Amino acid sequence: MTSDTSTVVSLRGVDVPVVKQGSGPPVLVLHGGDGPLDRLPFAESLSGSFELMHPTHPGFGGTPIPEHFDSLQDLIFLYLDLIDSLDLKGPILMGFSMGGWLAAELAVISAGRFSKLVLVDSVGIKPGGPFDRDVADVFALPAEELLNAAWHDRSQAPDFAKMTDDELQTVAANRVAHGLYTWEPYMHNPKLRYRLHRIDIPTLLVWGENDGIVTTDYGAALRDLIPSASMSVISQAGHNPHIEQPGGFVARFMEFASS
Secondary structure (H helix, E strand, O other): OOOEEEEEEEEOOEEEEEEEEEOOOEEEEEOOOOOOOOOOHHHHHHOOOOEEEEEOOOOOOOOOOOOOOOOHHHHHHHHHHHHHHHOOOOOEEEEEOHHHHHHHHHHHHHHHHOOEEEEEOOOEOOOOOOOOOOOOOOOOOOHHHHHHHHOOOHHHOOOHHHOOHHHHHHHHHHHHHHHHHHOOOOOEOOOHHHOHHHOOOOEEEEEEOOOOOOOHHHHHHHHHOOOOOEEEEEOOOOOOHHHHOHHHHHHHHHHHHHO
16 A cells, blocks of 8 residues: 655645655646545555655535635646646556546647656547537536436446535535536637647557547547647546556556556
């Protein structure tokens, strides 16, 4: 069992909790709309070989949303400041879903800050036309449909019936923050597709084969916009392959990180 340390980094009045986990080359982990990932088995496995740094986006995990925040752009520049504050030298940048979009935006602005990029079932672009549903509407889908879209094995999904009132309140707050950062335009930046060519570091896309939120076709479209990017599809997994197939996920990450 690795030891974790927690700190709060204050960036121009915005406090960002950061959990540091493990030791070794640094990996900056950007979570998605479900919140922090440091307690998950895949993170514990990777922390034996890497130092994982898990910041919590403002609004998630019980943290407040700054009054002046209204889009993902605010997170992008917050994390540029965070990277400077932590004095990170060539970390691997890894983002999940919304966090993948955030990671791609950071790499577009300054790929030279990072050694490699890993995007896991990431959103961020709109490959289809104006009336195509490229990303499932996670805020409008009925609960049953959302579960079917997000998970291959629904038994691994969070069980809200077993959560405490405080935990349910955090889930609700996470959902509000998720909407703030991704709603307009929904789950993408229309200009990002024209900027992804700037990413000139080794890039791996990891995708769940059964993802109904953003399909593997969406992943392939994203891969094709990033020079020299590769894509690895994990079977028997939906939108969260790092949860449903942690062993396969860790193996793909380790192979890419050591190549």
